[in-house]
Amino acid sequence: DIQMTQSPSSLSASVGDRVTITCQASQDISNSLNWYRQEPGKAPKLLIYDASHLATGVSSRFGGSGSGSDFSFTISSLQPGDIGTYYCQQNHNLPYTFGLGTKLEIK
Amino acid sequence: QVQLVQSGAEVSQPGASVKVSCRTSGYAFTGYSIHWVRQAPGQGLEWMGRISPNTGATNYAQTFQGRVTVTRDTSLTTVYMELSRLMSDDTALYFCARALLLPGYYYPLDVWGQGTTVTVSS
Numbered sequence: 001d002i003q004m005t006q007s008p009s010s011l012s013a014s015v016g017d018r019v020t021i022t023c024q025a026s027q028d029i030s031n032s033l034n035w036y037r038q039e040p041g042k043a044p045k046l047l048i049y050d051a052s053h054l055a056t057g058v059s060s061r062f063g064g065s066g067s068g069s070d071f072s073f074t075i076s077s078l079q080p081g082d083i084g085t086y087y088c089q090q091n092h093n094l095p096y097t098f099g100l101g102t103k104l105e106i107k
Numbered sequence: 108q109v110q111l112v113q114s115g116a117e118v119s120q121p122g123a124s125v126k127v128s129c130r131t132s133g134y135a136f137t138g139y140s141i142h143w144v145r146q147a148p149g150q151g152l153e154w155m156g157r158i159s160p161n162t163g164a165t166n167y168a169q170t171f172q173g174r175v176t177v178t179r180d181t182s183l184t185t186v187y188m189e190l191s192r193l194m195s196d197d198t199a200l201y202f203c204a205r206a207l208l209l210p211g212y213y214y215p216l217d218v219w220g221q222g223t224t225v226t227v228s229s
Contacts, residue, residue, distance in 0.1 A: 001169075034215040043202055043219035044152065055217065087152055091206070091213040095168045096142065096154040 002026050002090050006099025014107045019075040021102045023088035028068050032092035035064055035073045038101075039084045047086075048073060080106055109133040111141075111203050111220035118226045124191040127223045129203030136184040137161040139205040142216060143177060143188045147199045155201075158186055159208055193227045200224055 003026035013019050023033065031051040036044035046055045048064035051071055061076045075082055083106055088099040114128040129141060143155040156167035158177040165177050176189045190197060201223045204216035 032213070036216075038152075041200070041222075043204075043222055044216075045219070046215055046217050049215040049217075089152070089215070091215055094157070094166050094213065096144075096213070096216075098152040098154070100151045 001095055002029060002093060002097050004088055004090055004097050004099040006088050006102060008102060009100065010103040010105070012105045012107045013078050015078055015080060017078045019078050019082075019104065021073045021086055021088075023066075023071045023073070023099050025069045025071075025090055025092075029090045029092035031067045032090055033064070033066065033071045034089045034091060035062075036087045036089065037082075037084045038087065044087060078106070109205075109218050111205060111218055113201075113203060113220040113223045116224040116226070118228060119193050120229055121193055121195060121227055123193050124189055125193060125225050126187055126189040127201055127203075127225070129186045129188070129220050131184045131186070131205070134205075136181060138208055140208045140214075141177075141179070141186040142204050142206060143175075144202045144204060144216070145199040146202070146222075147196070150199075155188070157206075160186065161208070190225075193225075195227050197225065198227045 005024045033051045035048040038044040047058050052064045063074045085101045085103045087101050110132045112130045117125050119125045137160050140157045140159050142157040158165050160179045179186045203220040205218050207214040
């Protein structure tokens with residue numbers, strides 16, 4: 001199985017800050033990397049697919065980059081509604097695997 | 108609009124089985140695979156398996172092989188996930204989610220159900 005290593009595990013930032021989360025795959029996964037945001041008790045929501053493509057209806061403040069095994073997710077200007085836990089996930093192969101998540105809080 | 112609506116919360120005893128449903132609507136049922144992902148309390152997301160509704164073909168995570176069965180009813184556009192020989196560690200929030208189904212590639216999980224809480228307790 002492909003292992004996904006995500007960092008940091010938690011992050012506290014101020015409104016307006018630029019925030020970056022990284023994700024590393026245990027092997028080359030091309031651009032088969034997605035990012036989700038989850039609020040407590042709710043379903044994850046797809047934000048970025050294929051490493052850098054914005055999902056429908058998602059704010060352009062969110063962005064993704066990378067290919068191969070190293071990826072990053074960025075929020076250009078943090079807003080209060082962005083709090084939650086962010087997960088990376090690979091769909092290069094089955095089984096789909098997720099990073100352990102980054103819990104984002106407002107300072 | 109596209110919707111995945113899951114059945115309600117379940118409480119089951121250790122050793123028993125539980126069956127969760129995922130009723131889909133608003134899109135071509137056979138054009139998307141349905142995946143199951145679970146989340147134990149305070150933990151991350153764990154992929155369990157998927158079904159291709161057109162053929163009924165399934166794939167399961169090794170962790171759940173022999174304990175999980177995913178089926179579908181095309182007339183009801185509904186997918187079912189049954190987990191057997193339940194243990195306390197199976198207490199979790201279970202999600203269904205869809206992904207585009209085309210040969211030769213795997214796709215992201217773009218629409219999710221609301222989740223079903225399964226509690227395993229004696």
